Amino acid sequence: MQLVRGLHNLRPQHRGCVATIGNFDGVHRGHQAILARLRERAAELDLPSCVVIFEPQPREFFAPDTAPPRLARLRDKVELLRAEGVDRVLCLSFNQRFSQLSATEFVETIVLDGLGVKHLEVGDDFRFGHDRSGDFDFLQRAGAAHGFTVEAAQTVEIDGLRVSSTKVRKALASADFDLAEQLLGRPFAISGRVLHGQKLARQLGTPTANVQLKRRRVPLSGVYLTSTLIDGQVWPGVANIGVRPTVAGDGSAHLEVHLLDFAGDLYGRRLTVVFHQKLRDEQRFASLEALKTAINADVAAARAHWHGQPLTKSLK
Template sequence: MELIRGLHNLRKKHQGCVVTIGNFDGVHLGHQAVLQQVKAKAEELNLPSVVVIFEPQPREFFAGSQAPARITRFRDKVERLKAQGVDRVLCLSFNRRLASLSAQAFIEQVLLAGLGVRYLVVGDDFRFGCDRSGNFALLKQAGAAQGFEVANTHTFEVAAERVSSTRIRQVLADANFVLAQNLLGLPYQISGRVIHGQKLGRQLGVPTANLSLQNKQPALQGVYAVLMATQDQVLRQGVANIGNRPTVSGVRPALEVNLFDFNGDLYGQRVQVIFCSKLRDEVRFANVEALREQIQRDQLAARAYFANHADQGIPLAQNKLNLTDNL
């Protein structure tokens, strides 16, 4: 799969394709149904399939910290799109220039001049352009005039309810990881590179592997029993805290994982953290000693969870860790 960052990196060879546009946050089963629709038409027309996404997502640009939480980090999203067999991903920087682009200019600059779209798949509620002035009807009109076809996406339901990113955010907030897996098509997880932190966990006797969330508000907050897949693809049990760490005056969202019975060096490794069960909410403790005691109780609770679920097994992501690309 080819990842193209920005319109300026499109070349003549990228002209002529079957396109869909959206945030694709989570690349859930609903998204996967759209991608299958796009791929089927691309195969029929003997054209490449292209997914257009935005970074940051439009609501993050306009709403900032009030935007919906991220289900999937950028790299995870691209990896999952790749796993679905998409030929190309065009990532557009959502900035003031793009936000001010009229709907007609978006059609002309992105869809026609940039991609030479032959077939476009979007929802009939799709809105685009400055002030969200563009809609499905305008795309159909443009397609009739410019020689490309516009098709509506197929709705995908689980338990008689449409699968959407909004629904998955609520399911994750409720810590219903079984339903989340049924909607996503794989266990809910966050991947990232282990970075150096404050070393506070080591001082407390519970060293942690820290993952940066890049200032994106996560879909989860609290303390969880987790599995971590390290570079060797081995699953290890542990406890994770995801949030702002109020007891130690944290100000940015962070993910910290304490692995049981592990003393290795993970710095610099890319890992996957798979969330299994919520233990408690994140709270502020009176002092560090109270935090230490609670961490010990969290470890006991997580070990008990894994002991009671030893026969269930949780699979790794369908896409294995990619440690060599430059996403």
């Protein structure tokens, strides 16, 4: 799969494709249905498939402090799209200039001049252009005028529940990881590189891996039972994700993972942390000793949960 960053990096060979446009946050089962149809149409027309995404996502640009938390950072989103068999991803910088494009300019700049789209697959609620003035009907009229076809993807429902990124966030916020997995088509996980931290957890007797989040907000907060993928093996453990209120910090979210009975240096390595069950909310403790007691209780709960299972096991 090819990743193209920005319209300025498009070349003549990129023109002529079957495309879809959207945030694709989480690449959930609704997105997967759109991508499946995209692959089918691309095969029928013998053209490459292209997914157009934005960075930052539009709501993050307009209201960064209140935008929904990311389900997947850009790197993970690209990898998920790769796994869905997409040929090309065009990542557009969503900035002030881009936000001012009218619906007509959006179609001319991206769909026609940029990509030479022959068929466009979009979600049934897709809106675009300044003040969200463009919609499916607008695209159909533009397609009829300029020679490309447009198809609206059908809504995907699970047990009567419409699959959406919002529904996934709500499931995660309520710690319903079974529902989140149904909506995503896979367990919810966060990937990132291990950075050097304050090493406070090590001083408290429970060393943790400080996993880089690279996002303003996260969809989880609290202490969770987790499993972490390292070199093809899964290590059960416990993780805290939040602002660490007992310890003076920068107010941003951090992910700290303790792996049961793991010994080794993880600094600089990328980990994938899967969340299984919530143990408790994040809370402020009166002292570091009280925090240490709570952490020990969290580790004991993790051991009890994994009791009778091998602490390491290869992925099948």
